[in-house]
Amino acid sequence: xxxxxxxxxxxxxxxxxxxxxxxxxxxxxxxxxxxxxxxxxxxxxxxxxxxxxxxxxxxxxxxxxxxxxxxxxxxxxxxxxxxxxxxxxxxxxxxxxxxxxxxxxxxxxxxxxxxxxxxxxxxxxxxxxxxxxxxxxxxxxxxxxxxxxxxxxxxxxxxxxxxxxxxxxxxxxxxxxxxxxxxxxxxxxxxxxxxxxxxxxxxxxxxxxxxxxxxxxxxxxxxxxxxxxxxxxxxxxxxxxxxxxxxxxxxxxxxxxxxxxxxxxxxxxxxxxxxxxxxxxxxxxxxxxxxxxxxxxxxxxxxxxxxxxxxxxxxxxxxxxxxxxxxxxxxxxxxxxxxxxxxxxxxxxxxxxxxxxxxx
Amino acid sequence: xxxxxxxxxxxxxxxxxxxxxxxxxxxxxxxxxxxxxxxxxxxxxxxxxxxxxxxxxxxxxxxxxxxxxxxxxxxxxxxxxxxxxxxxxxxxxxxxxxxxxxxxxxxxxxxxxxxxxxxxxxxxxxxxxxxxxxxxxxxxxxxxxxxxxxxxxxxxxxxxxxxxxxxxxxxxxxxxxxxxxxxxxxxxxxxxxxxxxxxxxxxxxxxxxxxxxxxxxxxxxxxxxxxxxxxxxxxxxxxxxxxxxxxxxxxxxxxxxxxxxxxxxxxxxxxxxxxxxxxxxxxxxxxxxxxxxxxxxxxxxxxxxxxxxxxxxxxxxxxxxxxxxxxxxxxxxxxxxxxxxxxxxxxxxxxxxxxxxxxx
Ligand SMILES: CC(C)[C@H](C(=O)O)[C@@H](O)C(=O)O
Ligand SMILES: CC(C)[C@H](C(=O)O)[C@@H](O)C(=O)O
Numbered sequence: 001x002x003x004x005x006x007x008x009x010x011x012x013x014x015x016x017x018x019x020x021x022x023x024x025x026x027x028x029x030x031x032x033x034x035x036x037x038x039x040x041x042x043x044x045x046x047x048x049x050x051x052x053x054x055x056x057x058x059x060x061x062x063x064x065x066x067x068x069x070x071x072x073x074x075x076x077x078x079x080x081x082x083x084x085x086x087x088x089x090x091x092x093x094x095x096x097x098x099x100x101x102x103x104x105x106x107x108x109x110x111x112x113x114x115x116x117x118x119x120x121x122x123x124x125x126x127x128x129x130x131x132x133x134x135x136x137x138x139x140x141x142x143x144x145x146x147x148x149x150x151x152x153x154x155x156x157x158x159x160x161x162x163x164x165x166x167x168x169x170x171x172x173x174x175x176x177x178x179x180x181x182x183x184x185x186x187x188x189x190x191x192x193x194x195x196x197x198x199x200x201x202x203x204x205x206x207x208x209x210x211x212x213x214x215x216x217x218x219x220x221x222x223x224x225x226x227x228x229x230x231x232x233x234x235x236x237x238x239x240x241x242x243x244x245x246x247x248x249x250x251x252x253x254x255x256x257x258x259x260x261x262x263x264x265x266x267x268x269x270x271x272x273x274x275x276x277x278x279x280x281x282x283x284x285x286x287x288x289x290x291x292x293x294x295x296x297x298x299x300x301x302x303x304x305x306x307x308x309x310x311x312x313x314x315x316x317x318x319x320x321x322x323x324x325x326x327x328x329x330x331x332x333x334x335x336x337x338x339x340x341x342x343x344x345x346x347x348x349x350x351x352x353x354x355x356x357x358x359x360x
Numbered sequence: 361x362x363x364x365x366x367x368x369x370x371x372x373x374x375x376x377x378x379x380x381x382x383x384x385x386x387x388x389x390x391x392x393x394x395x396x397x398x399x400x401x402x403x404x405x406x407x408x409x410x411x412x413x414x415x416x417x418x419x420x421x422x423x424x425x426x427x428x429x430x431x432x433x434x435x436x437x438x439x440x441x442x443x444x445x446x447x448x449x450x451x452x453x454x455x456x457x458x459x460x461x462x463x464x465x466x467x468x469x470x471x472x473x474x475x476x477x478x479x480x481x482x483x484x485x486x487x488x489x490x491x492x493x494x495x496x497x498x499x500x501x502x503x504x505x506x507x508x509x510x511x512x513x514x515x516x517x518x519x520x521x522x523x524x525x526x527x528x529x530x531x532x533x534x535x536x537x538x539x540x541x542x543x544x545x546x547x548x549x550x551x552x553x554x555x556x557x558x559x560x561x562x563x564x565x566x567x568x569x570x571x572x573x574x575x576x577x578x579x580x581x582x583x584x585x586x587x588x589x590x591x592x593x594x595x596x597x598x599x600x601x602x603x604x605x606x607x608x609x610x611x612x613x614x615x616x617x618x619x620x621x622x623x624x625x626x627x628x629x630x631x632x633x634x635x636x637x638x639x640x641x642x643x644x645x646x647x648x649x650x651x652x653x654x655x656x657x658x659x660x661x662x663x664x665x666x667x668x669x670x671x672x673x674x675x676x677x678x679x680x681x682x683x684x685x686x687x688x689x690x691x692x693x694x695x696x697x698x699x700x701x702x703x704x705x706x707x708x709x710x711x712x713x714x715x716x717x718x719x720x
Contacts, residue, residue, distance in 0.1 A: 084554055084555055084561055087555065089555055090555045090556065094556070119482070120481055120482050120485055120592040120593050121480055121481065121482060122479070122480050122481060122482055122483065122486075123482065123483070125480055126482075142502075142521075142523065142556070142557065143556055145520065148557075148558050149558055150558060150562065152526070154527070155526070155527045155528040155531070156526055156527070156528065157526065157527050157562070158524055158525060158526040158527070158562070159524070159525055159557075159558040159559045159561065159562035159563075160505070160522055160523060160524045160525075160558060160559065161502075161522070161523040161557045161558050161559050162520055162521070162522055162523075163502065163520060163521040163522075163523065164518055164519070164520045165518060165519055165520075166512070166515070166516055166517065166518040167514070167515045167516070167517050167518070168515040168516065171515070193606070193609075194444055195444055195447065195449055195450045196450065196454070196502070196503055196606075197502065197508075197519075197521045198508050198509055198510060198519040198520060198521050199519045199520065199521050201444055201519065202510065202517070202518070202519035203519075224609075224610060225609045225610050225612075225613040226613065228588065228610050228613055228614045228617075229613050229614060229616070229617035232480040232592075232614070232617050232618065233480050233617065246553070246556075249553075249584075249585045250584060250585050250588050250610065252585075253585040253586070253588055253589050254588045254589060254592075256589070257588075257589035257592050257593065258592065
C-alpha cells in the first residue's frame with residue numbers, strides 16, 4: 001500500500017522543523033517497509049511571496065489528492081501589515097479548515113515528568129501534574145457564522161459577527177469528546193457561557209443528550225470565565241475539555257502554556273472521513289527562525305499523529321512516540337527547555353531530529 | 361450634602377460581607393461628618409424567593425432614585441435549576457447593566473506584597489508582582505447584540521448570537537482605558553481576535569484612533585488566545601488591558617485568579633453620568649455562606665470605590681483603603697488567605713469589619 005502526504009512547511013521555523021520530521025518519517029518507512037510519497041506546497045507567507053496569496057489553488061489541489069496534510073506553521077512580521085483577511089494565518093488555516101470540513105480539533109497538553117519546572121504554575125500545583133485533552137469544534141461558531149461584516153456610517157458604523165451552532169454540529173463534536181474520554185479518565189468538562197449565549201444553551205442541551213449514550217463518562221459544565229480560572233488552581237481535575245470554536249481557541253492555548261513546553265505539543269484537525277491536518281501547537285516563532293535551535297519535537301509528533309489517525313499505521317506512530325520519549329528522558333533537549341545555566345548542553349534542531357530518527 | 365445608596369446584598373455571603381461594609385461606611389460618616397442614606401432591596405435569589413423574579417420593579421426603581429448601587433453577590437445552588445434567563449446572575453446583573461447603561465467595567469488585580477504565595481503562579485514569576493487593570497466594555501458585544509435566539513427543527517435546529525460593536529461604543533470605552541493608563545504605567549494592551557472577527561478589526565481601528573490623542577501612552581494589540589497565555593508567563597508586563605465584553609469577562613477573571621486572593625478584589629461598573637454599581641469580584645460563595653468566615657474586604661473596598669467614583673468623596677475613600685491596608689499588613693487575615701497550618705489565627709468576617717471600621 002502506498003500513501004500520499006501533502007507537506008506544507010510554511011514560514012518561520014516551519015521548514016527547519018519539517019526537515020527533521022521528514023528525517024524521522026524516512027526512518028519509519030525503512031523500519032516498517034512503507035511507501036510514503038511526499039508533495040511539498042507553499043503556504044502562508046511563503047505562498048504570498050511566491051504566488052500572491054496565502055493558500056494558492058495548486059496547494060489546495062495538492063492537498064485534495066493527498067491522504068493527509070503535514071503542516072508546519074505560518075505567519076511572521078513580514079506579512080503583518082496586510083489586511084487581516086490576507087494574512088498568512090487567517091488566509092491559510094481558516095480556508096483549509098473550511099474546505100476540508102476539519103470540524104474536529106484535538107490538542108493534548110500534558111505536563112511531562114521531569115519538565116514540571118517549565119510550567120508557569122506554582123510548584124505545589126505543577127507537582128501534581130496534569131493531562132488535559134482539548135476537543136475543539138473547528139468549522140462552526142463565530143469563526144464561520146454569517147452574517148459577518150460592517151454597516152452604517154460615521155460614529156454609528158458598526159461591525160458584526162454571528163455565532164451560530166446547529167444541533168448536528170454540536171452532536172458530532174460532543175461524540176468525539178466522549179469517545180476520547182472513554183479511552184482516558186472518563187470525564188468530560190464542557191465549556192460554555194450558557195448564562196449569556198443562546199448558542200451555549202443549545203450546546204448544553206445537546207451535550208447532555210450525547211452524555212446519555214456514555215453512562216460510564218462523567219459530564220460537568222463550566223463557564224468559560226470560570227474554566228480559565230480553575231485551570232490555574234487545579235488543572236489535574238480536568239480530563240477532556242469540550243469546547244466551541246472560540247472557547248477552544250482560548251482553552252487550548254491556555255493549557256498549552258500551562259505545560260510551559262509548547263515545543264512538544266501538536267494538534268490534529270480531522271474531518272469525518274479521517275482526513276486531517278497535523279501541526280505543531282506553537283507558532284512560526286520568527287524570532288528564532290533560521291538559527292537551528294527550534295524544537296522539532298512537536299512537528300515530529302504531528303507526523304506520528306498523522307500516521308495514527310489518517311494512515312492507520314499505529315505501530316509506526318508508536319515507534320516515533322517511543323523514540324521521542326527516549327530522547328527526552330535521555331536529556332536530549334533544545335535550549336528553551338533548559339534553565340539558562342545549562343543551555344550549553346542544548347541540542348540543535350538537527351541533533352534532535354538525528355537522535356530521534358536513529359532511535360526509530 | 362446628603363447621599364443615597366441603594367444596597368443590594370443578594371445571596372450567599374452577600375449579606376454577611378455587606379454588614380461589614382455598612383459598619384465601615386458608618387465609621388466614615390462619623391469621621392467625615394457625612395449624611396448617607398441607605399435603602400435595602402432584594403436582588404437575585406433572595407428576590408426570586410420574595411418577589412418571583414431576580415430583579416423586581418421595586419428594586420429597579422429604588423436604584424433609580426439612588427446615587428449609586430452597592431451590590432453584594434447573587435446566585436447559588438437553590439436557583440440553578442431555573443431556565444438561564446431567570447437565574448439570579450443573568451436575570452439581575454445583565455438587566456441592571458443594560459438599564460443604567462453601565463458600559464464601563466473596571467477591575468483591578470494586584471498581587472499584594474506579602475500575599476505572593478497565594479498566587480497560583482510559579483514563585484519566580486509571582487515574586488516580580490503585577491498590577492493589572494482590566495477595562496471591560498459591559499453593555500455591548502455578544503452579550504446584548506441582536507438577533508439572538510433559535511430557529512429550525514430537529515437536527516438542523518440552530519442557535520445564534522450576534523456580536524456587534526459601533527465606533528462610538530468602542531471609542532468611549534477606549535478613552536477610559538487610555539485615561540486610566542495615564543494615571544498608571546502608561547501602557548494599554550487592547551485584547552481582540554482581529555484575525556477572525558469583524559468586530560475586532562473595527563475595534564483595532566478605533567482604538568488606534570483614540571491612541572493618537574494619548575501620545576504619552578503606549579498601545580499594543582494582542583489576540584485573546586495569546587493574552588490568556590502571556591498573562592501566565594509575564595503578568596508584570598501588563599498595565600491596562602482594554603477588552604470587549606466577552607473577552608473582558610475572561611481576562612478579568614483570569615487576572616483575579618492570578619492574584620490568588622479574590623476576596624480582596626472589587627469591581628466598578630459605571631455609566632457616563634458617574635452613576636455606578638460596585639461589587640466584589642468573587643461570587644456568592646454558597647459553600648461558605650452563613651459561617652462567618654467570608655472575607656469582607658472586597659465588599660468594603662467596593663464601598664470605598666463608590667465613595668470615590670460616584671459620590672466624589674476622595675478623602676473618605678482613601679480613609680477606607682488605608683484602613684484595609686493596615687488590617688492586611690497587621691496580619692489581620694481571613695482563613696482563605698492563610699496556609700492550613702495558620703488557620704487558627706484566622707479572623708472572622710465580623711472581626712475584619714470591626715478592625716477596619718476601628719482603623720477608620
Ligand atoms: C490563526 C488563528 C486564526 C487560529 C485560530 O484562532 O483558530 C489559531 O489561533 C489557532 O488556534 O489555530
Ligand atoms: C454572571 C455573568 C452574566 C457575568 C458576566 O459574564 O458578565 C459575570 O461572569 C461577570 O463577569 O460579572
